[in-house]
Amino acid sequence: MTTVVLVDDHQMFRTGVKAELGAGIEVVGEAFDVDSAVAVIKEAGPEVVLLDVHLPGGGGIEVLRRLHGSTQAKFLALSVSDAAEDVIGVVRGGARGYVTKTISGPELTDAIGRVAEGDAVFSPRLAGFVLDAFSATDAPAIDPELDQITQREREVLRLIARGYAYKEIAKELFISVKTVETHVSSVLRKLQLSNRHELSRWAAARRLV
Amino acid sequence: MRITAPACDHLGVMSEEARQTGRLDRRADGRLVAGVCAGLAQHLGLEVVIVRLAFVLTIVADGIGLAAYLAFWVLVPQRYEPHRGRDWIQVLSYGALTVGASLLTASADAAQAALWPVVVVGLGGAILWQQASGDQRQRWMRTTAHPLRRMWRRSLLGALLVIVGIGTFVAQRVQADQVRQVFIATAVILTGVAVIATPWLLRLWQDLDTERRERVRSEERAELAAHVHDSVLHTLTLIQRNAHDPREVARLARSQERELRTWLYAPRADPDEMFAAAVQKIAGEVEDHHGVPVEVVCVGDCALSEPRGDSGDRMAGGDMRLVAVLQAAREAMVNAAKYSGAGSVSVYAEVEGDSVEIFVRDRGKGFDIDAIPTDRMGVRGSIIGRMERNGGTATIRTAPGEGTEVRLEFKREPRK
Numbered sequence A: 001m002t003t004v005v006l007v008d009d010h011q012m013f014r015t016g017v018k019a020e021l022g023a024g025i026e027v028v029g030e031a032f033d034v035d036s037a038v039a040v041i042k043e044a045g046p047e048v049v050l051l052d053v054h055l056p057g058g059g060g061i062e063v064l065r066r067l068h069g070s071t072q073a074k075f076l077a078l079s080v081s082d083a084a085e086d087v088i089g090v091v092r093g094g095a096r097g098y099v100t101k102t103i104s105g106p107e108l109t110d111a112i113g114r115v116a117e118g119d120a121v122f123s124p125r126l127a128g129f130v131l132d133a134f135s136a137t138d139a140p141a142i143d144p145e146l147d148q149i150t151q152r153e154r155e156v157l158r159l160i161a162r163g164y165a166y167k168e169i170a171k172e173l174f175i176s177v178k179t180v181e182t183h184v185s186s187v188l189r190k191l192q193l194s195n196r197h198e199l200s201r202w203a204a205a206r207r208l209v
Numbered sequence B: 001m002r003i004t005a006p007a008c009d010h011l012g013v014m015s016e017e018a019r020q021t022g023r024l025d026r027r028a029d030g031r032l033v034a035g036v037c038a039g040l041a042q043h044l045g046l047e048v049v050i051v052r053l054a055f056v057l058t059i060v061a062d063g064i065g066l067a068a069y070l071a072f073w074v075l076v077p078q079r080y081e082p083h084r085g086r087d088w089i090q091v092l093s094y095g096a097l098t099v100g101a102s103l104l105t106a107s108a109d110a111a112q113a114a115l116w117p118v119v120v121v122g123l124g125g126a127i128l129w130q131q132a133s134g135d136q137r138q139r140w141m142r143t144t145a146h147p148l149r150r151m152w153r154r155s156l157l158g159a160l161l162v163i164v165g166i167g168t169f170v171a172q173r174v175q176a177d178q179v180r181q182v183f184i185a186t187a188v189i190l191t192g193v194a195v196i197a198t199p200w201l202l203r204l205w206q207d208l209d210t211e212r213r214e215r216v217r218s219e220e221r222a223e224l225a226a227h228v229h230d231s232v233l234h235t236l237t238l239i240q241r242n243a244h245d246p247r248e249v250a251r252l253a254r255s256q257e258r259e260l261r262t263w264l265y266a267p268r269a270d271p272d273e274m275f276a277a278a279v280q281k282i283a284g285e286v287e288d289h290h291g292v293p294v295e296v297v298c299v300g301d302c303a304l305s306e307p308r309g310d311s312g313d314r315m316a317g318g319d320m321r322l323v324a325v326l327q328a329a330r331e332a333m334v335n336a337a338k339y340s341g342a343g344s345v346s347v348y349a350e351v352e353g354d355s356v357e358i359f360v361r362d363r364g365k366g367f368d369i370d371a372i373p374t375d376r377m378g379v380r381g382s383i384i385g386r387m388e389r390n391g392g393t394a395t396i397r398t399a400p401g402e403g404t405e406v407r408l409e410f411k412r413e414p415r416k
Helices: A011-020 A034-044 A059-067 A084-092 A105-116 A124-134 A151-161 A166-173 A177-193 A197-205 B004-020 B036-044 B048-062 B064-075 B088-107 B109-131 B134-144 B148-173 B176-241 B246-264 B275-290 B316-339 B377-389
Strands: A002-007 A025-031 A048-052 A074-079 A097-100 B294-299 B345-352 B355-362 B393-398 B404-411
Touching: A002 A011, A002 A034, A002 A105, A011 A105, A025 A034, A025 A105, A034 A048, A034 A059, A048 A059, A048 A105, A059 A074, A059 A084, A074 A084, A074 A105, A084 A097, A084 A124, A084 A177, A097 A105, A097 A124, A124 A151, A124 A177, A124 B294, A124 B345, A151 A166, A151 A177, A151 B345, A166 A177, B036 B048, B036 B064, B048 B064, B048 B088, B088 B176, B148 B176, B176 B246, B246 B275, B275 B294, B275 B316, B275 B345, B316 B345, B316 B355, B316 B377, B316 B404, B377 B393, B377 B404
Parallel strands: A002 A025, A002 A048, A048 A074, A074 A097, B294 B345
Antiparallel strands: B345 B355, B355 B404, B393 B404
8 A cells, every 4th residue: 555645736636636546545645735745744654745846835846845854755746837847847856756647547556656666757758858958968977977878778768758658668678677667767866966957957947956 | 997997096096185185284294494385285286396496486586485485484384294304305406496596696697587588498398297197208208218329319419409508608698707607506506406306207217117017017917818818718618518529628628738838838939940849730730630639759859941051051852851751740640640549649759960750659459561451542652651752761560459659760961
């Protein structure tokens, strides 16, 4: 049973998500703004938090900032916005993944399970943004380990962007699903820690740095 | 209507104030000396600056103003009201004006007759300016709000005219030994007028600024309202009418969402010029037409036609070939939306350096590619054939029950 807290300022959306979540997921709390989110997450101590990017009181970013280091919960960002600075911003703020609100119930259940296990969840669009940000530029990487993605990681991201599920990616590249997950987690780490100019620019647009 | 409301409000306040001014008294609030001018101004419904200037003029002319002022001071009772301290800058400037004008009349007899009209006209102009309603002022400002350079030229011309005028006047009318005094007196008067007028002009300027900002804001609001009305409300109406048809409702909602999203977030790239924008546009059209969501992810971008080489002319060949690739991609999207039966279609377009790739994927029923009759033009002609004619390749991966992925590859002309 995975425990989940829903953070979204739209009551209707929370109700809808709750109805759609599959068995094996228990909603232990709900919140509608930054303050209530911080309080509820601290009290309920869920495994996963479904965090809306746009939230009264400073947005999902603010929740991540306020809870930094004080919770074991893993965050999965949800948004209706496809704006790069929103997506990159919340992931750099500490979320383990990003999905759009149009995601279907089973897919969301699957994504929550993945995040709960410590893996990363990339939507096709997030994969696209990452490819854009890490695509070959003339600027030399300051920290090659963090500022570049490997050829294999690039292949995995491209398949995600093409709409492949992890299982399909594994089959396509003749690797195990676990290896796919490892690659995605590695990209997530780079996404969060790299100082690449493109990422800083996106983060700056959300006033993160 | 919302714009006129504050104006009515303002008028209401004015008439309210006027009704209260039944009897004459001296104002404590806003007084400079004894509050006579302020009280008179309110009683007569005039701008206080006019009353003050009238007193200054009569004092300078024959001293009767002074007598009148003293009489008012003694005879008129003071109104009891909370008051701020005196505005000493204004006291000083009126004082300077009075002293300067007296000096002028006392010393430069020859100049006196000619100078009076100038002073009167100048003051009259200043007062008119202050008295004018906001609308008038705005109109005046607008007619003078030329580009900065022209305004500078005009100011320079004005200054030149003033200097020439004063110089000629002094040279003709004033005795050599009086020049100095005339100049001092003029300077004192001008300073006084400047000091009096500056706060007014400043306020005028601030009013205009606030006005302008307010106008920009209301224009933005109007644009937003117009947009919401034209698109969102319209779509909501359509959705209500088509409530019985879930497919149509989804299509409408989806199309509206895409449009709103573009309006809110997307940088407005021209789909006739940029590759990524063109892919998005095609996907949107397919989605609208066939009612199946098409998810697009674009990485990198390039111009559909760009000037190449030193001559800067457009390479028609490269241009047309990229358009052909887009047409093939459209065909693939239409096939996926129309025949696959999948709930959604994924499109991934990537431009990296000179290579362009588009993937169109669905998780639908798939088909047996060898089983397509040779006379069916869709896949063979519109996708594979079109790509090959334009120097690209199309790869189709499909099997019954496995979905379909069409991969279009194309190399752009390398940059010189």
